Amino acid sequence: MGRYVARRLLQMIPVFIGTTLLIFLMVNVLPGDPVRALWGDKPPDPAQVAQIRHDRGLDLPLWQQYLHYMGGLLQGDFGKTIAGNRPILDEIKQAFPVSMRLAVMAWTFELVIGIALGVLAGVKRSRLVDNTVTLFTLLVISVPIFVFGLFLQLIFGNELGWVTPTVQDSENFQQLLLPALVLGLVGLAYVARLSRTSIAENRQADYMRTAVAKGLPRHRIITRHLLRNSLIPVVTYLGTDIGTLMGGAVITEGIFNVTGVGNLLFDALGNREGAVIVGIVTVLVLVYLLASLVVDLLYAVLDPRIRYA
Amino acid sequence: MPDLTKTPATDEAHAVAIADADAKAVDTVEAAGKPRSLWGDAWRDLRRRPLFIVSALLIFVVLLVAAFPGMFTSADPRSGDLTNHFLQKPNFGHVFQPDWFGYDRQGRSIYARVVYGARNSIVVGFGVTILVTVFGGLVGMLAGYFGGFIDSLLSRLTDVFFGIPFLLGAMVVLNAFTERNVWVITGALAFLGWTQIARVMRGAVITTRHADYVMAAKALGAGTKRILFRHILPNAIAPVIVIATIALGTYIVAESTLSFLGLGFGGDALSWGGDISDALADIRNNPHTLFFPAGMLSITVLAFIMMGDAVREALDPKLR
Numbered sequence: 001m002g003r004y005v006a007r008r009l010l011q012m013i014p015v016f017i018g019t020t021l022l023i024f025l026m027v028n029v030l031p032g033d034p035v036r037a038l039w040g041d042k043p044p045d046p047a048q049v050a051q052i053r054h055d056r057g058l059d060l061p062l063w064q065q066y067l068h069y070m071g072g073l074l075q076g077d078f079g080k081t082i083a084g085n086r087p088i089l090d091e092i093k094q095a096f097p098v099s100m101r102l103a104v105m106a107w108t109f110e111l112v113i114g115i116a117l118g119v120l121a122g123v124k125r126s127r128l129v130d131n132t133v134t135l136f137t138l139l140v141i142s143v144p145i146f147v148f149g150l151f152l153q154l155i156f157g158n159e160l161g162w163v164t165p166t167v168q169d170s171e172n173f174q175q176l177l178l179p180a181l182v183l184g185l186v187g188l189a190y191v192a193r194l195s196r197t198s199i200a201e202n203r204q205a206d207y208m209r210t211a212v213a214k215g216l217p218r219h220r221i222i223t224r225h226l227l228r229n230s231l232i233p234v235v236t237y238l239g240t241d242i243g244t245l246m247g248g249a250v251i252t253e254g255i256f257n258v259t260g261v262g263n264l265l266f267d268a269l270g271n272r273e274g275a276v277i278v279g280i281v282t283v284l285v286l287v288y289l290l291a292s293l294v295v296d297l298l299y300a301v302l303d304p305r306i307r308y309a
Numbered sequence: 310m311p312d313l314t315k316t317p318a319t320d321e322a323h324a325v326a327i328a329d330a331d332a333k334a335v336d337t338v339e340a341a342g343k344p345r346s347l348w349g350d351a352w353r354d355l356r357r358r359p360l361f362i363v364s365a366l367l368i369f370v371v372l373l374v375a376a377f378p379g380m381f382t383s384a385d386p387r388s389g390d391l392t393n394h395f396l397q398k399p400n401f402g403h404v405f406q407p408d409w410f411g412y413d414r415q416g417r418s419i420y421a422r423v424v425y426g427a428r429n430s431i432v433v434g435f436g437v438t439i440l441v442t443v444f445g446g447l448v449g450m451l452a453g454y455f456g457g458f459i460d461s462l463l464s465r466l467t468d469v470f471f472g473i474p475f476l477l478g479a480m481v482v483l484n485a486f487t488e489r490n491v492w493v494i495t496g497a498l499a500f501l502g503w504t505q506i507a508r509v510m511r512g513a514v515i516t517t518r519h520a521d522y523v524m525a526a527k528a529l530g531a532g533t534k535r536i537l538f539r540h541i542l543p544n545a546i547a548p549v550i551v552i553a554t555i556a557l558g559t560y561i562v563a564e565s566t567l568s569f570l571g572l573g574f575g576g577d578a579l580s581w582g583g584d585i586s587d588a589l590a591d592i593r594n595n596p597h598t599l600f601f602p603a604g605m606l607s608i609t610v611l612a613f614i615m616m617g618d619a620v621r622e623a624l625d626p627k628l629r
Contacts, residue, residue: 011465018469026481142610144562144582146569147603150589158593201625247474251566265477266570269484277481285472 008296012289017070023281024066027274038083056082069278078279083271088279091264096283098170099260102252103245105176106184111238114188115227118195118234122203123222133196137189149182149255166257179256183249187241194237198230205229231302239295243288247280347547351623361619367612374424375431384421386579399597410601413584414591419598422584423605429491429580430606434561434613436495437502442553445503449510450545454518454537464511471504476566483572494573498560509552513545520544547624554617558610565606581606 035052036044053059057068072079078088121133140148156178157165167175202208203226211221250262261280268276300306355361374381399411399419410419452463482497483489517523518541526540565582567573569589574580581602588599 014465015468015472018465019472022469023473023478023481026478026485029485138611138614139607141614142558142562142607143603144565144569144585144606146566146589147585147599150592154592244474247477250476250480250570254570265480269480281473281477284474284477288472 005293005297008293012293016285016289019285020070020073020278020282021066024069024278025062027277028062028065035082052082069275073282078282079275081273081276083273088276091276092261092279092283095259095261095264096246098258099246099249099253099262101170102176102180102183102249102258102260103242105180106187106245107238107242109181109184110187110191110241114191115195115231115234117188117192118199119222119227121192122196122199122230123226124200124203130196133192137192140185140189145182145186146251146255148185149179149252152178152182153255170258170260176258179252179258182255183245183252187237187245190237191234195230195234198233199226202226202230228302232299235298235302236295239291239298240288242291243284246287247284347544347624351620354623355619358619358623360615361623364612364615364619367608368616371427371431371609371612375427378425378428381424382418382421384418386417386421386425387577388417399601411597413588413598414595419584419601422579423581423601426579426581426584426602427605427609429574429578430561430564430582430609432491433495433498433564434557434609436491437498437560438553438557440495440499441503441506441556442549444499445506446510446546446549448503449507449512449549450514450537450542452507453511453514453545454541456515456518460511463507467504467507467511470501471508473501475501476563479563479567480570480572483567487575489573489575490578491574494564494567498563502556502560505556506549506552510545510549513548514541517541517544551617551621551624554620555614558613558617561606561610561613 035049035056035058038044038052050059057065060068069079076089078092080087081091117133117137121130124130153165156162163178164175167179169175207225207229208221211225216225246261247265249258249260250266252258253260253262254266261284265277265280267273268280399409410423413419413422448463448467452460452467478501479497482500483494486493486497523536523540526536531540561581564573564580565585568580568582569586571586573582573586584602585599585606588595588602592599
């Protein structure tokens with residue numbers, strides 16, 4: 001177990017380096033020059049532009065810039081923004097807890113409602129329930145999420161007035177409820193579909209017949225026998241989704257005016273602040289890599305036949 | 310191999326693959342008496358599924374609209390008559406007329422825009438799917454078949470691309486282009502989207518790699534290329550096709566999401582995503598401008614997902 005974790009952690013290093021390199025290269029092909037942009041419409045002073053470029057190391061070859069960046073990263077230095085000269089780490093520290101809160105809430109929706117719907121449909125006591133759940137999940141997946149977001153905002157925020165249309169205080173649990181639901185909606189549908197299929201496949205298994213024949217109570221059969229065997233694909237999805245939820249909230253954060261990572265990223269993209277984008281993606285990749293390790297360890301908990309030596 | 314062709318009729322695709330190495334036998338429906346292939350079996354099952362028939366019909370209609378938009382409307386999707394500005398709500402009696410779905414903010418026929426917008430969305434959907442299936446499939450196949458160092462290398466490469474959030478990466482890539490035409494968007498989505506197919510393909514190839522018929526082909530002296538494309542590919546591609554069909558729909562949604570963020574098609578290009586994001590500014594007063602492009606997009610996506618589901622269920626003996 002300890003050796004397995006150590007090996008996995010070692011394997012993460014090349015992936016981490018590769019992903020940061022990839023996003024670094026992608027960001028550096030962005031057209032537009034953030035240094036010249038500091039002058040706005042006025043013609044920039046070439047000497048000053050060259051000075052700023054030199055100070056920031058922007059005149060170095062790309063590979064040196066990358067090494068320089070990674071060197072700083074290892075010491076917890078994410079660099080500074082070009083406009084304003086603020087430490088990027090501070091901006092990320094400010095935005096991350098907000099996105100984290102939103103993501104955890106959305107994730108809880110996925111977990112609870114998604115699995116509940118999947119069980120409801122998969123156990124199939126009635127065809128009507130199964131078809132309703134299937135139709136609902138298909139609808140959620142095929143309608144773009146921003147249409148849902150604006151639609152729900154219009155109904156619950158503007159027309160009914162149950163919630164504030166936009167988030168004023170990102171620490172307020174109630175205000176984040178609707179954005180979190182919107183953010184988790186697609187994942188919720190995927191979780192429901194995955195668990196439904198998985199349960200439907202396992203429903204006919206021999207161990208299920210045995211459990212019924214032993215006279216076990218129904219809820220025990222479902223939770224202990226059926227669910228435990230059916231949840232592996234669902235756990236995989238939920239595990240990798242936590243990173244996606246944090247980074248993929250650009251739409252939801254935009255609609256509901258949440259000042260999280262998505263918002264920061266969208267602004268950075270507009271202002272050509274490449275270092276901010278690389279910094280955010282770096283943190284997201286770390287979250288994703290750790291989450292996938294946890295998922296793999298959870299497999300062994302769900303299925304004792306899986307052992308990590 | 311005359312004795313092998315006389316194997317008793319089984320539903321196993323494997324039997325067919327050994328019987329005659331001709332890949333055609335794997336995907337055609339054989340007459341009675343010969344063993345049916347996995348695909349032949351699935352096809353017989355599919356023909357009876359209402360889910361499959363409905364989705365196939367929908368996809369056929371959408372493809373027809375995308376290919377020949379002029380057949381469905383005579384109105385010009387780009388010409389706006391401001392006397393029609395918003396005022397004209399849908400007129401459901403006027404089937405196929407320009408005012409069927411009403412007019413948008415600039416007095417352009419929404420029906421004509423929906424019809425002409427189909428092509429870009431469909432081309433993006435199919436283009437991305439074809440690119441990711443070919444590239445992801447190849448990476449997954451090589452990783453799964455050769456194992457060892459090649460597997461580690463390709464799997465880590467897949468991990469690297471998988472680690473970058475899809476939407477976020479697409480935003481960064483597309484932001485680099487000032488002129489975003491259909492190929493740029495297709496390329497950007499494919500650049501980041503191939504990892505899922507690669508992983509599925511790798512898993513499927515690993516399970517078929519040690520099958521008896523692969524061993525037999527090796528023993529008979531078949532080359533690597535022949536084994537990969539004649540024996541492994543036909544037997545490992547089923548899950549890839551299912552995933553690709555469903556993913557096609559999600560790529561169409563992704564294009565519309567990028568349009569919403571202002572990173573979709575530029576200029577006066579017609580696309581459902583662009584029309585949806587234009588309509589969002591005024592959903593309170595003129596919901597019809599949103600309803601039709603969003604509805605068409607959703608129906609199309611729905612059709613592809615339903616098709617994928619139907620094929621999955623037909624291929625999976627556990628669900629029959």
